[in-house]
Amino acid sequence: MSDEKTKRQKKNFVKLSDMAREDGQPLLHLENEDLMRLPPPLDDPAKDRPWRPIPDSAREKYECILDDTVAVNVPKPKTKEEERELVKKFLAGLDKLFLKEDNWTFLQPLVLSMEYCVKCQTCSEACHIYEASGYSELYRPTYRSEIMRRLYFKYVKHGGFLAAFEHGDIKLNWALVARLIELSYRCNLCRRCAQTCPIGVDNGLIAHELRKLFSQEMGIAAKEIHDNGSMLQLKVGSSTGMNAEVVKDNIEFIDEEISEKTGIEVHTPWDVQGADVLLIHNAGEILAWPENPGAFALILQQAGISWTMSSELAGYDSVNYGLWYDDAQFARVALKHAEAARKLKVKRIVLGECGHAHKALSVIADRILLGEDNIPRESAMTLLHEIVMSGKLKLDPSRNDFPVTLHDPCNLVRLMGVVNPQREILHKICPQFREMHPHGVDNYCCGGGSGFAIMSGNNFEDWRFHVSGRKKLEQILNAFSDCVDDPNVNKYVCAPCSNCKGQFRDIIAYYGLWEKYRIGYGGLVELIVNAMEDVKPGFIDWEWH
Amino acid sequence: MPIFEVNGRKYEVDEDGFLQDPSIWNEDVAKDFAKSEGIDELTDEHWKVIHYLRNYYLQYGIAPMIRKLCKETGFKLNKIYELFPSGPAKGACKLAGLPKPTGCV
Numbered sequence: 001m002s003d004e005k006t007k008r009q010k011k012n013f014v015k016l017s018d019m020a021r022e023d024g025q026p027l028l029h030l031e032n033e034d035l036m037r038l039p040p041p042l043d044d045p046a047k048d049r050p051w052r053p054i055p056d057s058a059r060e061k062y063e064c065i066l067d068d069t070v071a072v073n074v075p076k077p078k079t080k081e082e083e084r085e086l087v088k089k090f091l092a093g094l095d096k097l098f099l100k101e102d103n104w105t106f107l108q109p110l111v112l113s114m115e116y117c118v119k120c121q122t123c124s125e126a127c128h129i130y131e132a133s134g135y136s137e138l139y140r141p142t143y144r145s146e147i148m149r150r151l152y153f154k155y156v157k158h159g160g161f162l163a164a165f166e167h168g169d170i171k172l173n174w175a176l177v178a179r180l181i182e183l184s185y186r187c188n189l190c191r192r193c194a195q196t197c198p199i200g201v202d203n204g205l206i207a208h209e210l211r212k213l214f215s216q217e218m219g220i221a222a223k224e225i226h227d228n229g230s231m232l233q234l235k236v237g238s239s240t241g242m243n244a245e246v247v248k249d250n251i252e253f254i255d256e257e258i259s260e261k262t263g264i265e266v267h268t269p270w271d272v273q274g275a276d277v278l279l280i281h282n283a284g285e286i287l288a289w290p291e292n293p294g295a296f297a298l299i300l301q302q303a304g305i306s307w308t309m310s311s312e313l314a315g316y317d318s319v320n321y322g323l324w325y326d327d328a329q330f331a332r333v334a335l336k337h338a339e340a341a342r343k344l345k346v347k348r349i350v351l352g353e354c355g356h357a358h359k360a361l362s363v364i365a366d367r368i369l370l371g372e373d374n375i376p377r378e379s380a381m382t383l384l385h386e387i388v389m390s391g392k393l394k395l396d397p398s399r400n401d402f403p404v405t406l407h408d409p410c411n412l413v414r415l416m417g418v419v420n421p422q423r424e425i426l427h428k429i430c431p432q433f434r435e436m437h438p439h440g441v442d443n444y445c446c447g448g449g450s451g452f453a454i455m456s457g458n459n460f461e462d463w464r465f466h467v468s469g470r471k472k473l474e475q476i477l478n479a480f481s482d483c484v485d486d487p488n489v490n491k492y493v494c495a496p497c498s499n500c501k502g503q504f505r506d507i508i509a510y511y512g513l514w515e516k517y518r519i520g521y522g523g524l525v526e527l528i529v530n531a532m533e534d535v536k537p538g539f540i541d542w543e544w545h
Numbered sequence: 546m547p548i549f550e551v552n553g554r555k556y557e558v559d560e561d562g563f564l565q566d567p568s569i570w571n572e573d574v575a576k577d578f579a580k581s582e583g584i585d586e587l588t589d590e591h592w593k594v595i596h597y598l599r600n601y602y603l604q605y606g607i608a609p610m611i612r613k614l615c616k617e618t619g620f621k622l623n624k625i626y627e628l629f630p631s632g633p634a635k636g637a638c639k640l641a642g643l644p645k646p647t648g649c650v
Contacts, residue, residue, distance in 0.1 A: 057547035058560065073560060223560075228647040239648035241607035250610055257612065284649030287610050319649060354649075454649055457560030498649045509632075543622055 093217030315340030448503025570642030
């Protein structure tokens with residue numbers, strides 16, 4: 001271990017018992033000097049952007065006692081009695097996490113993660129947040145898990161004195177619970193730690209289960225993913241607030257734009273009974289990256305695929321934010337997705353470029369979609385691969401003759417093993433394709449995973465760009481190290497996931513990477529259409545990326 | 546809720562500084578919020594964007610696609626950023642008294 005690393009670790013060290021400190025002060029403060037060094041041209045910490053402080057208005061009202069930021073905005077209890085009630089609720093929720101009647105999703109891996117960690121810390125070295133923070137103890141993946149583990153042995157298993165001796169004691173008070181709420185939102189749930197653990201202990205799952213406890217038992221969740229996310233989706237049909245009328249109107253606009261731009265008349269079909277494919281986009285694409293659904297429509301149409309979109313409630317928005325924090329919300333949305341497909345009697349659902357939607361509907365929803373709800377689900381990656389390799393589209397790779405690198409969305413790649421289809425497409429159509437290192441199932445999260453990409457309240461963005469997004473930023477700069485200084489070369493970070501694209505858009509803007517270094521970003525289908533011989537040249541509109 | 550205080554007036558805003566109650570909006574609100582977005586004076590070009598956003602919001606209950614905003618106003622994206630340095634969502638929508646856009650946008 002280098003002296004520098006040891007020095008930083010010492011400066012930012014916190015003990016497990018600090019979580020219960022009642023001084024009302026944060027446990028950690030980071031300076032840019034403390035953070036992992038970035039490669040050139042962002043290698044000077046003195047020139048890195050300053051962090052905005054948490055606004056006083058937030059400090060007055062909310063619990064801001066973990067670190068330099070605040071994500072969840074938990075109101076401060078007014079009385080000691082209120083604090084005791086909240087701790088009681090927390091304990092009731094903790095018990096439920098370990099009952100099979102209440103935790104139908106993740107009980108077994110949770111118990112195994114509680115019982116079998118040997119504290120080897122292999123996982124810590126794998127965590128991009130821990131590394132980027134300059135190895136701050138608070139962000140060590142096992143720090144959160146160890147708190148949870150001690151609570152489990154003391155309060156769920158009632159281990160008494162022996163458990164305290166064997167597993168370590170822990171003091172439970174409101175300060176600890178308040179800090180734990182925030183700490184459960186300092187993990188991207190990318191599960192790189194779980195992948196590297198020799199026995200499969202899953203710190204990401206532990207963070208997830210904590211969020212679930214807070215949401216399901218205490219009604220506490222980040223507003224962006226609950227009130228303005230899954231609740232809005234169940235009410236109007238989409239977390240973006242688009243109802244069926246608005247989404248159809250927007251798609252009509254996109255069809256017109258794409259037809260004009262490509263010279264090929266494009267028509268998106270709605271609510272076609274018996275179509276082979278129901279395509280569900282993350283509806284954010286429609287509003288923020290309309291060229292993506294436009295490119296999908298063009299490709300499917302030109303490849304002769306029988307497909308449709310659905311105007312059912314949630315049938316046109318694949319997001320399922322419940323995946324990140326609440327099993328009940330998750331199940332409600334997953335059932336809506338299945339219902340939309342069932343009503344149209346489609347042969348299968350294809351998920352557009354959205355990572356968490358893939359995991360939600362393809363994998364986790366498998367526990368609840370039974371009988372006629374169990375409609376086959378497929379990734380757009382494999383369908384696009386099939387189309388590109390079939391020769392149905394005439395493709396000219398020279399149209400994509402600029403440096404392209406590929407970001408692997410964690411949910412799609414590490415967690416589902418969809419690794420090669422998108423790479424083989426890029427190898428075929430992008431002559432200057434280069435991998436990041438590491439990549440594939442060993443990728444790093446974009447830094448926006450688990451909902452962070454849409455969370456920006458108070459000063460959360462400063463944390464998101466300096467800490468959780470830092471490792472990916474390093475990878476991007478390294479992938480373009482041969483040309484980063486050349487302002488005449490446009491560079492493309494291909495990210496087949498809306499959430500990751502949101503993070504890239506924001507971090508690119510934060511550091512001025514487009515203006516200074518011509519680093520842009522976009523999805524996969526845009527590159528395919530950009531290479532189509534029948535399409536007017538110049539589909540990729542760099543101004544928008 | 547945080548309070549945004551300017552020109553002797555007080556507004557309830559959310560954690561991102563967006564007007565808590567979009568229905569109380571009028572042109573004075575836009576003027577009051579402009580300074581905090583680094584805009585000295587609202588020109589006809591600003592008002593064209595603000596009124597388009599406002600009308601779209603009243604009709605559909607959400608913000609329009611940015612592409613639509615550009616097409617309808619005739620302003621390119623970089624022009625929107627010139628007018629509203631924080632961009633169409635965090636800048637222009639805020640001045641037009643729209644709630645913060647939601648979902649993965």
